Amino acid sequence: MKSWIAALGLACVTLLGGCGKEEAAKQAAPAAADSVPNPLRVATEGAYPPYNMVDASGNLVGFEIDMMKDICRRMKVECQFVATAWDGMIPALQAGRFDVVVAGMSITEERLQAVDFSDGYTTTPAYLVSANSNPLQKEDYGVPKVDLSNMSPESQAALDKLRGLLKGKVMGVQTATIHANFAEKYLGDVVDLRRYDTQEQLALDMQSGRIEVGLADAVTWNAFLQRPEGKDYSFFGPGFDGGLFGRGQGVALVKGRTALKTALNSAIKEMKADGTMKTMSVQWFGFDTSMP
Amino acid sequence: MDMILSSLPSLASGAWLTVQLVALSLALGLLLSVGVALARLSGSVLLRAPAVAFIFLFRSTPLLVQIFLIFYGAGQFAAVRDSFLWPVLREPYWCAIIALTLNNAAYTGEILRGGIQSVPFGQIEAARALGMHRLLLFRRIVLPQAFRQILPAYGNEMIQMVQATSLASTITLMELTGAARAIASRSFQPVEMFVIAGLFYLAMNFAIAQAVRWGEKRLAHAG
Amino acid sequence: MLDLLSYGATGWGDELLQGAGMTLLVAVLAYLIGLGAGCLTAAAKLSGPLPLRWLAATYTTVVRGVPALLVIWLLFYGGSGLVGWMAGLFGYGGRVELSAFAVGVASVGLVSGAYAAEVIRGAVQAVPKGQLEAARALGMHRLLILRRILAPQALRYALPGLGNVWQMTLKDTTLVSVVSLAELMRQAYVASGSTRQPFLFYLVAALVYLVITTLSETGFRALSRRADRGVRRATA
Incomplete structure (x- = not known):
């Protein structure tokens, strides 16, 4: 009896200590459900002012926070922000820990091999x-x-x-x-x-x-x-x-989530068209960095 | 597989930096710990109190806080930046060595104190009766026996130090963990990198454990 | 300068306090997981069948041989996939996520368990075999032996070691800050980046850790004294 319980406990513990990449890949597949999730889990860094940062009340603020809230409003979903470490963002996105990354992330060829991006929203040299x-x-x-x-x-x-x-x-x-x-x-x-x-x-x-x-x-x-x-x-x-x-900053998402990508792009397009993006850019950056 | 092969050179240079950090901070830490242990055992409060405070402070706070205090904290003050210490403190390499050395000295100092106290007093009396000088007595009688006594515990502390060096990656040093992390975040295939780094740490610890075992055997023969 | 530490919207006092709460929560949960895993692992090492003993030895050797920071990174990146795969074995096909909190508790708990296992194993082995044989000769049931003879004595031997494991677990929680869990270290990091006062905030963090470790050491000493009552010591 005793060793039986021990067996079970150990199996769990040791498996946790091990690792497997195939498993991670398998896991990413069911995450690619083709719809706009609600709530939408948004990862950001919180240490990249004025794109995203944390104020003294511990709240996430910044251009991208405002922008993403507006995008979510237009997509009629609730935004749920998660502050996460910068250099783990893409693997964590692939692992399905959140739906999108909004963290001043530039759209580059290298990253496009791993994830998908919305259209760019800002560009700065x-x-x-x-x-x-x-x-x-x-x-x-x-x-x-x-x-x-x-x-x-x-x-x-x-x-x-x-x-x-x-x-x-x-x-x-x-x-x-x-x-x-x-x-x-x-x-x-x-x-x-x-x-x-x-x-x-x-x-x-x-x-x-x-x-x-x-x-x-x-x-x-x-x-x-x-x-x-x-x-x-x-x-x-x-x-x-x-x-x-790369080609400006975009919202990163897992490849194959067409519905989410389309919704993001149309929200971003609307914001560019009605001047919201420009207003926010001027408010946070002092000048217009929005992309045409 | 290609990615693993192409990342080996930077992992190797990370491993080399890890070895440097371990070796330097262990050597400096051991030297300092002898002083700490002796001060801790001293009859004079003036020596004992700072040693007690040092051991208490460094053993009661996390190493990461110590590293950040030395690295980011010291850099904040103009007085420090203008002082002769800055050429050393401005280098993350030396900040890591300093933090690791102090931390190691606090733990090893306590271990060594236990070892010194385990030497039977009769031997010290006998050595004194033979007219041995204090330094000679310490070098010939007390320290060798103390070291034999503490070797297993010190072996564990050495292995802890190997692992502690991984924290240097948080202050921009590209040692083994830092290198693995940098490759992982670029290739977006992190797990393999960390497994390779983990294997290297295991190998290093295995080598230390073997060396300690060998040392124990040798000291046992000598006794 | 002190207003930076004040409580409220302009100061970081409340964030630091919340961070300290999170630190304690992670440390306590990880420690409990560690104790559980440690007990099972020690049991496997002492009386399990060979494959289990081998598994237990691998666990303690590997986890004690690699830096806790590496365990955290590994679980942070690879943990979700792994748990999803394990859930799949039990027929659950949905998405499994590990939050930074879960990663932190699991990885620090995993490390804690490996060290606790060694402490517990040593403590059980320190109980004289003759006593167990005597109890068996008296016809005591296995569970009764465990409860009356083995556990109370092993606990007494294990307490100082388990106290050390607790201190280590508490300090290891600082490493979880690298995956942005808002514990004390992370809050100090964010505050110092935002206010450009790293010395102040890391010093405050150090003091909070100092207070927690000192108080818990006192607690463990009291527990040890309690467990030691009735034991006669050689007078030195």
Whole structure:
């Protein structure tokens, strides 16, 4: 009797300790029910101001929170927000832990292999930031913007110049972002790259001087630069977009959920058409970043 | 499979960083722990009180809090940033080593104290009667026996340290867990990465356990 | 600076307090799971059939040999699929989700159980065999032996070790913050990112942990004293 109970208990415990990928894949299949779930479980990070963040009352606020609430209202479903760690979001989405991810996530080829996206809602270039006193600020990089999908000789020259100037510098990015991917691919061999869990921690370490240069989305940088602590820091060099930076930010969902995708897209289209997206963008970002 | 093969180099460099963290913090921690244990056993309150406080503080709070306090907490103050300590504290590598070393010294210090106290007082008296100098007595009589006594417990503490190094991944260090995580979040196929990392940790612990067993045997012969 | 810690909409005091509550909840649940798993595993190791003994040894060796952080990541990413697969074995085909809370409790509980198993096994083995033989010779029933002879003594031997396992479990809950469960560490992390005062918030978190560990250590000591009553000690 005793060993029988022990057998059962152990079987459970040890199975929990083991793992299996086939199981995870099998699990994703029934999750692809083709309807708009109600409530809709929305994952966000809560540490990527002003897209999504947590205020002192512990509530999730930000552009994407407002936008998603509006999308849910238009789809006539209830939004249920879940704050979750950034770098586990796509696997957790695939595992069926939530229905959509709204976390300033850019639509990239790499991610499209794993999940599906709605149409883009905002687009902002990536920018480098350093302290005002840093000599990097005074350099002339020739072009205001580098489009990775369409590299002109001037853009290539700007990138080469940056690579030379950044040699040996400590650079911070948020882990598993398009910015991290860019830094790894284009600057990985020249800079000492540090990967942070959240953009807020990156900004914190920029202030402490542990990192000399940071790379992130222009809008999320603004949230830092406009704070009193951010007054000693500015953008430098060209903005980057195109290529591996993808096609703007979209709502991520599991592949094959056509009904949900259609509903999301029509809600986003409506919001763009009636100006809601623009109003929200101006309210949270200070300027219009919405995509046509 | 391709993904696993292509991720092996960065997992390997993560493993190497883990080995460095373990080796350095264990070595520094052991040195510091001798001082802690002696201060803890000292007759003078001035030595004993700080040792007691140190052991209490580091054993009663989670290591993750200690790491964050040293890494993010210290970086907050201009006074620290302008001081001679900053070249060390600005590196996540050294922050991790410092936190791991202090934590290890607190635990090992307590273990070592138990070991020292287990040495029969008669032996110390005998050594004194032979006119042995205090340092010599400590080095020849007390420490070797104390170490033999604590070896099993210290072996466990070493294995705990191997696992503790995984927390360095939370302060941007790409050690084994951090490397596995970075690959996992890019490839969106996380489970395999963590299993491979887990196997490496197991191998490392197995090696330590074997070394401790060998050490125990050797010390037993010597006795 | 202290208004940052105040209670209400502008301060983080209430979030930290809720976080501490969540920390305790996760720690207590994980500890209970750990005790249950530990008992079963110890039983399997001591008197189970060979495959079970082997399974138990694998569990304790593997889980004690890899970092708790890795166990959490593994369960966070792979746990849902695994539980779904297991539910499928029992004929349940629906979607199974593991919340960050469930992942946290399960993984910390899993680690806790592996250590508890070793403590309990050691404690049971510390009870002199002669006593069990004597009880059997007196015709005592197995359950009665367990209740009257084995359990009370093993508990006494196990208490200090189980106290250590509790402290470890409590500290391991900080690691669950990596999957964004709003426990104390996570709240301190969010607050320090938002207010740019990491030192303050991590210090407060450290103090709260210090208070919890110190109080629980006192509690375990009292339990130990209670379990030790009636035991004569050699006077040193």
